[in-house]
Amino acid sequence: MSPKDLTPIPKAPGRHLPGEAGIWILVFGDMVMFSIFFTVFALAQSQEMQVFTQARTLLNPWFGLANTILLVSASWFVATGVKKFRAGGSGNVQLYFLLGLLCGVGFVINKVFEWGEKFRAGITPATNDFFMYYFIFTGIHLVHVFLGLGVLTYMRGVSRRATPGPNDLRNLESGATFWHLVDLLWIVLFAILYLAR
Amino acid sequence: MSNMNRNAQLITAWCGPIFTGLFAIGGAIIGRFIPTLLHPSDPASVFVANVVSHDMQIRLGAFIMMLSVCFMAPWGAGIAAQTRQKEGNFPALSYAQLACVGCGTAIAMMMAFFWAVMAYRPAEYLPSVVQFAADLAYFMPLFSWPIFSGWCFLIAVAVLTDDTGNPVYPRWVGYVNIWAGLLYIPGGIILFFKTGPFAWDGILGLYIPFIAFFLWILVMTWAMIRNINAGQFYTGTPAR
Numbered sequence: 048m049s050p051k052d053l054t055p056i057p058k059a060p061g062r063h064l065p066g067e068a069g070i071w072i073l074v075f076g077d078m079v080m081f082s083i084f085f086t087v088f089a090l091a092q093s094q095e096m097q098v099f100t101q102a103r104t105l106l107n108p109w110f111g112l113a114n115t116i117l118l119v120s121a122s123w124f125v126a127t128g129v130k131k132f133r134a135g136g137s138g139n140v141q142l143y144f145l146l147g148l149l150c151g152v153g154f155v156i157n158k159v160f161e162w163g164e165k166f167r168a169g170i171t172p173a174t175n176d177f178f179m180y181y182f183i184f185t186g187i188h189l190v191h192v193f194l195g196l197g198v199l200t201y202m203r204g205v206s207r208r209a210t211p212g213p214n215d216l217r218n219l220e221s222g223a224t225f226w227h228l229v230d231l232l233w234i235v236l237f238a239i240l241y242l243a244r
Numbered sequence: 245m246s247n248m249n250r251n252a253q254l255i256t257a258w259c260g261p262i263f264t265g266l267f268a269i270g271g272a273i274i275g276r277f278i279p280t281l282l283h284p285s286d287p288a289s290v291f292v293a294n295v296v297s298h299d300m301q302i303r304l305g306a307f308i309m310m311l312s313v314c315f316m317a318p319w320g321a322g323i324a325a326q327t328r329q330k331e332g333n334f335p336a337l338s339y340a341q342l343a344c345v346g347c348g349t350a351i352a353m354m355m356a357f358f359w360a361v362m363a364y365r366p367a368e369y370l371p372s373v374v375q376f377a378a379d380l381a382y383f384m385p386l387f388s389w390p391i392f393s394g395w396c397f398l399i400a401v402a403v404l405t406d407d408t409g410n411p412v413y414p415r416w417v418g419y420v421n422i423w424a425g426l427l428y429i430p431g432g433i434i435l436f437f438k439t440g441p442f443a444w445d446g447i448l449g450l451y452i453p454f455i456a457f458f459l460w461i462l463v464m465t466w467a468m469i470r471n472i473n474a475g476q477f478y479t480g481t482p483a484r
Contacts, residue, residue, distance in 0.1 A: 069420075083447065
């Protein structure tokens, strides 16, 4: 039997969203998971206020700030790249995705230095509950960054094609939406881990 | 025209809800696997006393759990059969799914095995052996997250990289698969904790992966049945 024997399923009419509806299921699903993370963290903090407050002073907020700037910049580059692509994009569209990608790589390098500094100071996930959450939450976020770097690499590839395909804009918007999620989650992590008092 | 293939696909699809329902009875209501009767941080004496006082219940639950997990294999095969028709002569993604469902079913059976053995003669085993059996029962489905995440990601690839405009499942189902695959990851972290949300009795270590897994089964079952109802089953004359 060949695929032409199969009855195509008609597509349901949908409202316009950046990217496609499916990516938003992933975005909101992931936000639900992180909301549970943050709730668990808040409950733990309320039980061990002193430990958390004290441990927080051991974090270097400059690392966190640098990473926030890197991710926000990456988001700006990615958003600008999509905008330029939508407007019919000239040859430099891929440059925006490349710059976004480099910011993301910078985030990873910065994280290596930050974690390295902690480990050298003898701070590990076993130190106390605050650092357990710190390493696990930022670690799971780092997994998202790696996924996002893969997505940005793909987006750069798409934007370099000589003739854009029919689904390219949708795919770029979906990819950018995921990257903004990575950025947004970091901003919340930065606030609750480094800044909250 | 034969309805044989239509019925065969429907049977495999319904194996998903049957698995879910039987696991809910055997694993949750009777067997006390989830929500957890036991806790990794309990002292050995408390741990064993809990098992001893619930031994018949755990045995009955484990029996039903074992029955439930056997439905995973045909269910996974049903999905692979549906993604296979889009892959033509080289169905790499579908074969890889079959490998995952094979491993996954074996792992889920080991979960029921260790849960059963733990309650076989808990008063005669050394207390640490009872704890070891319980640890194994929880590590089986949770610490094995890569095989289950990989299974989800394979389905996501089959859906999202299909550029024919008519993928085997709606594209949002592909994204649900990525989401589910990500939610199994905290299951790997149970190795490092005996208390708290990441331990094998914790919300992030146990409950989120399990809830995501069974929600995923229901979404995929819906998508399979949707295809069958749309007429996607074999009606031609067999080759040869």
